[in-house]
Amino acid sequence: MLKVSSINQYYRESHTLWDLSLDVPKGSVTCLMGRNGVGKTTLLKCIMGLESITDGSIQFKDTEISKLNAEKRAIHKIGYVPQGREIFSQLTVEDNLNTGLVANNSKQLPSIIFELFPVLKEMLHRRGGDLSGGQQQQLALGRALAIEPELLILDEPTEGIQPNIVREIGDIIKKLNQELGLTVLLVEQKLPFARRVASNFCILEKGRDVANGSINELDDQLIDKYLKV
Numbered sequence: 001m002l003k004v005s006s007i008n009q010y011y012r013e014s015h016t017l018w019d020l021s022l023d024v025p026k027g028s029v030t031c032l033m034g035r036n037g038v039g040k041t042t043l044l045k046c047i048m049g050l051e052s053i054t055d056g057s058i059q060f061k062d063t064e065i066s067k068l069n070a071e072k073r074a075i076h077k078i079g080y081v082p083q084g085r086e087i088f089s090q091l092t093v094e095d096n097l098n099t100g101l102v103a104n105n106s107k108q109l110p111s112i113i114f115e116l117f118p119v120l121k122e123m124l125h126r127r128g129g130d131l132s133g134g135q136q137q138q139l140a141l142g143r144a145l146a147i148e149p150e151l152l153i154l155d156e157p158t159e160g161i162q163p164n165i166v167r168e169i170g171d172i173i174k175k176l177n178q179e180l181g182l183t184v185l186l187v188e189q190k191l192p193f194a195r196r197v198a199s200n201f202c203i204l205e206k207g208r209d210v211a212n213g214s215i216n217e218l219d220d221q222l223i224d225k226y227l228k229v
């Protein structure tokens, strides 16, 4: 569904992604892994059109998207939950959700958002900043679902979230994948979470892809070499 081939990316003169390739098969939950600073967030931003690449290609459902701006990519049905969630704390829950519609042509929020996250309906007129961390993550997920994406991209969705809510978020991702057929690409540092939720993995090291496979191939040797801090 998503195929990144040999991309290079620079922050000014700093070469950050090196001939990086990533394959996200349709129907998979692919977990992007690697230590802090290896380029996981940068890769997701390149996919979303928030950072530009110097060469290589990014194909979504056989369409080359690397030359399209970020709004156009959303139209191609890629939903994105950024690291740190980026909720507008002064806006209401409703207005936060509506910002997710901007890139879309439809005017109405899909009802699935409130079916998955009933708490958002209850808190529709509260300010985003008044929500707990777990509720804000649900809001960020709901906002990404406003365009009814086919591919959902999540950058560390469990970062700074209480353990009991982490499990809930894992259940929601599995449900979106298994029941609604969404393909998911997520960055996740927690191994038990990755093993429970993901079907595939890809590991980055210093801006390069160094290992990938199905999640049951993620063995201790790879973990020691690339993931242990």
Ligand SMILES: Nc1ncnc2c1ncn2[C@@H]1O[C@H](COP(=O)(O)OP(=O)(O)O)[C@@H](O)[C@H]1O
Binding pocket: 011, 014, 016, 034, 035, 036, 037, 038, 039, 040, 041, 042, 043
């Ligand atoms: N806006 C930026 N400008 C310059 N350097 C950046 C910027 N964002 C990230 N970097 C650098 O790029 C590298 C990769 O960062 P990042 O993609 O955030 O890694 P990860 O998400 O894997 O922790 C790091 O060395 C980081 O300091």
Ligand SMILES: [Mg+2]
Binding pocket: 040, 041, 042, 083, 155
């Ligand atoms: Mg990151």
